[in-house]
Amino acid sequence: MKTTSKHPPTLVANPDKHANKAKEFLTHSSCAPRRLNDIAQAPPEFKRLPRGAVAPDQGFGGKRDGVLSMAQKQLMETEREKAIARYREMKNQRNKTHAEV
Helix, strand or coil: CCCCCCCCCCCCCCCCCCCCCCCHHHHCHHHCCCCCCCCCCCCCCCCCCCCCCCCHHHCCCCCCCCCCCHHHHHHHHHHHHHHHHHHHHHHHHHHHHHHHC
16 A cells, blocks of 8 residues: 655755855956946957857968958059059149248
């Protein structure tokens, strides 16, 4: 014969194994309240990268910054020379107007 108890079995609460450890959000200064119209003084500094982030020095094998093809170099050189010519024209016109006055 089965004996049934009148009370349901009581569950023993497991003590929190992290109760004595400091909580991560308490140690960071980012727990300060965010206020409207706050202005950032500097970009954030990550001590550990967020999940899925790749360090800048371990970038993917794609194109690198600052590397130009020959066509891009030629285009930049022609634009540079055009800008120099426009600047020289502007200076000459300014010198002519000052000389006439």
